[in-house]
Amino acid sequence: MKNRLIRLVVSLTAVLGLAAHLSAASAPASYPDRPVSIVIGFGPGSGTDILARLLAEQLRIELGQPFVVENKPGASAQIAASAVSKAAPDGYTLLLTSNSSHSVNPYIFKSLPYDPIGDFTPLGGIAYFPFILAVNASLPVNTAEELVQYAHAHKGKLNYAYGTPAVQIPAEALNRLLDLQATGIPYKSSPEAMNDVVGGRADFLVVDLASARPHLQSGRLRALAATTAQRSSLAPELPTIEETLGISDFDLAAWTGLFGPANLPEDIAQRLSDALLRILAKPELRDQLLTAGAEPTPSGRQDFAVLVERQLKIWGDKVHAAGIEPQ
Structure with a gap:
């Protein structure tokens, strides 16, 4: 009897421990618990920089931790994109970027230090600069x-x-x-x-x-x-x-969006995506974006992933039409 009771206690302890572990691992409320970096590939004062700083403040309000903009300009945003593609997929290093890194670079450079599709987790669309x-x-x-x-x-x-x-x-x-x-x-x-x-x-x-x-x-x-x-x-x-x-599929603009590294945990990706949609629904932020010359185009994770792939093809077609060779 005593042995059975001991085994029962041990079993219950293991089950409860496992449940607590799974709960902690999947609970989005635990993220973020420290500052988050938003890396951009352009310098201070650029349209992308202004956009990133507006969003960083709103994300701080929404998620309760500082979101810090890090400017890593150079090589048509390759430096910033490469840095984020190699970062730990824990949600603490994000990339706010545009068509430059994900639609244009794959066709104007012979090689890139990142894969615009395979090395990132799309989190949401933000705005267009027409x-x-x-x-x-x-x-x-x-x-x-x-x-x-x-x-x-x-x-x-x-x-x-x-x-x-x-x-x-x-x-x-x-x-x-x-x-x-x-x-x-x-x-x-x-x-x-x-x-x-x-x-x-x-x-x-x-x-x-x-x-x-x-x-x-x-x-x-x-x-x-x-x-x-x-x-x-x-x-x-x-x-x-x-x-x-009358030229079909002529959809070329500076789109912007938020990415994490590939293999970002589902709960963290969804938490960031949901926060982004809530932020972009605020009338005051929409007015700020329009004043900055950006047209808000909020989209969730799945729709944004479709847009990124579609824009990659559209820009590729137009690069081919323009006869521009990769360097």
């Missing part, structure tokens, strides 16, 4: 169709400016798909490229709407179309490339 096709205001065109007609009437005489691969790709894709025969002129940055279009030293460019807005408002730059699949709430009067020129 791109627009714009011209020098003195050019006698008011629509994208008129730009095509003007280019055909002045074969080989137009040029376009670009400061990064992300805006070179849509510009050169349009150049080739529409046989504009324009010459691409590279610049060190998009602001320099835009300044030369404004100054009349280049004719047109693709640029993010947020950066272009002051020149659009001053009348020195004219917007012709958006390069996104749908019209942007930031400029609802602007037609899309697909609407105005």
